[in-house]
Amino acid sequence: MPKPNLAEIKNAYDKHYKNITKKIIICAGTGCVSSGSLKIFEAFKKGLEARKINVSLHISEGCREVYLTKSGCQGFCQQGPLLSIGDIFYTKVKESDVEELIEKTVLKSEPVERLLYKNPADGKQYAKSEEIPFYKKQTRFLLRECGKINPGDINEYISRGGYFGAARACAEMTPEEVCKVISDSGLRGRGGGGFPTGKKWDLTRLSKGDKKYVICNGDEGDPGAFMDRSVMEGDPHAVLEGMIIAARAIGADEGYIYVRMEYPLAVERVRFAIKQAEEAGILGCNIFGSGHNFKINVMEGAGAFVCGEETALIASVEGERGMPRPKPPFPAQSGLFGRPTVINNVETLANIGKIMTIGAAEFRKMGTAASPGTKTFALTGHVCNSGLVEVPFGATIRQIVNEIAGGTANDRGEADLNAFKAVQIGGPSGGCLTKEHMDLPLDFDSLKSVGAMVGSGGLVVMNDKTCMVNIAKFFMGFTQNESCGKCVSCREGTKQMLNMLNDVSEGKATIKTLDLLDGLANVVKVSSLCGLGKSAPNPVLSTIKYFKDEYLAHIKDKTCPTNNCKALAKYFIDAVKCKGCTACKRACPAGAIGGEVKQAHKIDAAKCIKCGACAATCKFGAISAGG
Amino acid sequence: MSLEKLNDVIAILNEYDNNPSKLIPILQKVQQKYNYLPQDAMTFVANSLGIAPSKVYGVATFFSHFSIVPKGRHIIKICDGTACHVKKSEGIINAAKKRLNLTDEKHTSGDFMFTLECVSCLGACGIAPVAVVDEEVHPQMTPEKITALIDAVYAKEKANA
Numbered sequence: 001m002p003k004p005n006l007a008e009i010k011n012a013y014d015k016h017y018k019n020i021t022k023k024i025i026i027c028a029g030t031g032c033v034s035s036g037s038l039k040i041f042e043a044f045k046k047g048l049e050a051r052k053i054n055v056s057l058h059i060s061e062g063c064r065e066v067y068l069t070k071s072g073c074q075g076f077c078q079q080g081p082l083l084s085i086g087d088i089f090y091t092k093v094k095e096s097d098v099e100e101l102i103e104k105t106v107l108k109s110e111p112v113e114r115l116l117y118k119n120p121a122d123g124k125q126y127a128k129s130e131e132i133p134f135y136k137k138q139t140r141f142l143l144r145e146c147g148k149i150n151p152g153d154i155n156e157y158i159s160r161g162g163y164f165g166a167a168r169a170c171a172e173m174t175p176e177e178v179c180k181v182i183s184d185s186g187l188r189g190r191g192g193g194g195f196p197t198g199k200k201w202d203l204t205r206l207s208k209g210d211k212k213y214v215i216c217n218g219d220e221g222d223p224g225a226f227m228d229r230s231v232m233e234g235d236p237h238a239v240l241e242g243m244i245i246a247a248r249a250i251g252a253d254e255g256y257i258y259v260r261m262e263y264p265l266a267v268e269r270v271r272f273a274i275k276q277a278e279e280a281g282i283l284g285c286n287i288f289g290s291g292h293n294f295k296i297n298v299m300e301g302a303g304a305f306v307c308g309e310e311t312a313l314i315a316s317v318e319g320e321r322g323m324p325r326p327k328p329p330f331p332a333q334s335g336l337f338g339r340p341t342v343i344n345n346v347e348t349l350a351n352i353g354k355i356m357t358i359g360a361a362e363f364r365k366m367g368t369a370a371s372p373g374t375k376t377f378a379l380t381g382h383v384c385n386s387g388l389v390e391v392p393f394g395a396t397i398r399q400i401v402n403e404i405a406g407g408t409a410n411d412r413g414e415a416d417l418n419a420f421k422a423v424q425i426g427g428p429s430g431g432c433l434t435k436e437h438m439d440l441p442l443d444f445d446s447l448k449s450v451g452a453m454v455g456s457g458g459l460v461v462m463n464d465k466t467c468m469v470n471i472a473k474f475f476m477g478f479t480q481n482e483s484c485g486k487c488v489s490c491r492e493g494t495k496q497m498l499n500m501l502n503d504v505s506e507g508k509a510t511i512k513t514l515d516l517l518d519g520l521a522n523v524v525k526v527s528s529l530c531g532l533g534k535s536a537p538n539p540v541l542s543t544i545k546y547f548k549d550e551y552l553a554h555i556k557d558k559t560c561p562t563n564n565c566k567a568l569a570k571y572f573i574d575a576v577k578c579k580g581c582t583a584c585k586r587a588c589p590a591g592a593i594g595g596e597v598k599q600a601h602k603i604d605a606a607k608c609i610k611c612g613a614c615a616a617t618c619k620f621g622a623i624s625a626g627g
Numbered sequence: 628m629s630l631e632k633l634n635d636v637i638a639i640l641n642e643y644d645n646n647p648s649k650l651i652p653i654l655q656k657v658q659q660k661y662n663y664l665p666q667d668a669m670t671f672v673a674n675s676l677g678i679a680p681s682k683v684y685g686v687a688t689f690f691s692h693f694s695i696v697p698k699g700r701h702i703i704k705i706c707d708g709t710a711c712h713v714k715k716s717e718g719i720i721n722a723a724k725k726r727l728n729l730t731d732e733k734h735t736s737g738d739f740m741f742t743l744e745c746v747s748c749l750g751a752c753g754i755a756p757v758a759v760v761d762e763e764v765h766p767q768m769t770p771e772k773i774t775a776l777i778d779a780v781y782a783k784e785k786a787n788a
């Protein structure tokens with residue numbers, strides 16, 4: 001194995017980079033690829049080559065003029081495809097814009113104004129990404145390189161200071177010293193539980209075993225979250241570096257990265273990064289000349305939410321059905337193949353290399369005393385700018401939704417601060433936060449105290465047209481479907497809770513149903529085997545707590561205040577808008593609509609089966625469902 | 628089991644050293660080859676690895692990615708994760724079902740052209756609601772767009788026929 005000289009690689013990179021006069025970064029995250037960013041990349045390449053401009057796709061000996069590169073997710077997904085030329089940042093670029101961009105921005109350094117980001121709130125245009133409120137209000141520590149560097153080039157990662165922390169940990173520090181740095185930093189696991197990472201490592205370090213493992217949990221099952229995906233796609237070496245340092249700290253020589261199968265691009269980028277690291281002598285035998293060996297395997301998940309749970313994940317790596325096991329023993333004592341194992345989340349691991357570089361004290365300057373550092377959130381749902389954001393712990397919903405995301409979006413997609421109703425945090429295991437929590441500083445402990453949790457970091461914003469019973473039903477449907485069936489309380493409890501929620505949304509429930517639902521939720525919460533069942537009732541309990549009126553409206557008044565529950569909808573025809581065309585009358589399968597040609601029609605509520613066929617047929621928008 | 632199939636499965640098993648702990652990657656490879664898990668192949672895998680066929684069946688039915696019935700030529704995945712759900716993915720799913728004459732129980736169209744899968748989160752929530760047709764991700768879907776995508780695939784198949 002060659003012993004990599006990081007300083008030399010960095011110096012060479014910096015030297016070659018000096019010959020570059022323009023850098024074009026095109027976002028190749030999943031969002032931008034789906035809106036055509038790869039075609040834009042090709043168009044740039046062709047357009048530049050046709051003009052006999054020298055284009056390099058990698059920084060190496062002899063490169064000059066234009067450096068054209070692809071990055072991981074830049075986070076501003078809704079505005080994609082994104083690209084930057086020098087420090088000018090463009091949004092919603094199309095293939096047909098490329099010629100103009102080359103002529104103006106590449107050759108003359110002039111901006112193409114119509115492609116600059118325009119803030120919908122005040123119409124202001126921004127040329128630099130750092131000035132756009134979406135980016136300006138964030139603290140991009142973990143995501144610093146994500147969206148800036150080429151994830152397929154290990155040298156670029158090294159040129160930004162990457163792998164220096166791993167080299168120091170392997171060659172100059174003892175395992176105790178490594179654990180101490182991480183313990184002192186106060187880093188807590190980003191996979192949901194918030195367990196102190198340093199402590200976990202120390203426990204595993206002290207466990208006796210001739211073989212130990214490090215596992216990176218990239219299962220990211222929470223629907224509505226994509227932070228781990230973005231990190232694996234955009235900065236895969238940061239994850240590898242974290243694993244190398246973890247391996248050093250506990251004395252492991254083998255690791256696994258478990259990636260869910262819905263993330264083919266992440267699998268590809270991680271595999272490629274491992275190959276590059278092996279070739280560079282950063283993974284494999286005698287890494288950094290330290291005498292330690294470490295190899296990493298990639299395992300693709302096969303589609304089961306419960307496999308995000310650590311013991312279930314371990315079972316599936318062993319070739320078993322992904323069912324959780326009772327704890328203790330904890331993986332730190334007996335994990336993969338019965339050996340002491342550290343299992344950490346992607347984001348947790350991606351923090352490690354950076355902490356080794358800046359030191360524990362500097363890391364603690366971000367976030368709160370009990371939850372140091374930053375957290376990435378996948379900000380989605382009814383917001384003006386959805387995407388990937390990063391803030392220090394202690395930031396508030398108001399800052400994230402109103403300042404970074406540009407506010408709640410109403411049904412027509414326009415910014416409307418009053419339209420905010422709730423935000424679901426922590427996905428199917430978490431709870432909802434409402435207007436009263438707008439200024440709650442978000443960290444592990446404050447969220448637990450209000451019945452929610454950081455979870456993986458999915459933040460789904462919901463506007464006032466969202467039915468909270470429907471949302472609770474949606475999550476219960478998800479957990480019921482994903483329950484592995486091992487323990488009775490989760491298997492049967494989620495099923496019964498779902499039945500009751502269905503009754504509520506169909507107007508079949510009584511006030512007793514609500515008590516029963518509440519009671520059962522608390523039973524499932526305490527008696528389930530693993531975190532899936534233990535947290536499954538959270539969305540129900542928190543929606544009942546904060547939106548009891550809405551439940552009561554479904555139960556007592558048999559109406560859905562937001563008109564989402566089909567069974568409770570009452571259709572009516574606006575006599576002014578109705579032209580008497582008879583289209584609805586013909587569409588109605590129940591014969592519930594009456595009225596003469598050219599006269600306003602009427603719906604007989606007793607016959608109506610609420611199928612919505614009339615409203616879908618009416619060309620004049622005269623039929624609507626009212627609560 | 629045909630000789631050809633036998634050779635394929637043996638090659639996959641050898642790639643993983645006939646290691647029973649590699650059962651999941653082995654089944655993934657088999658499924659990649661046949662787009663589902665044929666019963667004879669599963670039995671053969673079980674015997675070769677020295678584990679019970681019921682265990683292989685147990686694993687194959689536990690994970691949603693595995694299918695023990697044949698799928699259509701084209702796979703449509705429509706996301707019904709949280710972010711897509713609040714952006715009304717239900718209407719998109721219904722439109723696709725209607726276009727392909729599918730029901731809650733029937734996921735593959737009669738002509739075996741399409742299999743519709745509802746998935747929870749494709750990790751592209753920033754551009755919700757999302758659909759994936761044969762690995763290609765389509766952002767900000769509507770019922771009209773999904774119907775048009777299906778029509779386009781049919782038109783292409785017809786042109787190639």
Ligand SMILES: Cc1cc2nc3c(=O)[nH]c(=O)nc-3n(C[C@H](O)[C@H](O)[C@H](O)COP(=O)(O)O)c2cc1C
Binds near residue numbers: 307531
């Ligand atoms: C049902 C369930 C699903 C989970 N899904 C994930 C997941 O997708 N990703 C993850 O990192 N942790 C997940 N976890 C948490 C893991 O069990 C484990 O705590 C975590 O990977 C530890 O890493 P950390 O200490 O770095 O947070 C899940 C837990 C439960 C109970």
Ligand code: FES
Binds near residue numbers: 709750
């Ligand atoms: S919820 Fe649909 S892509 Fe994430």
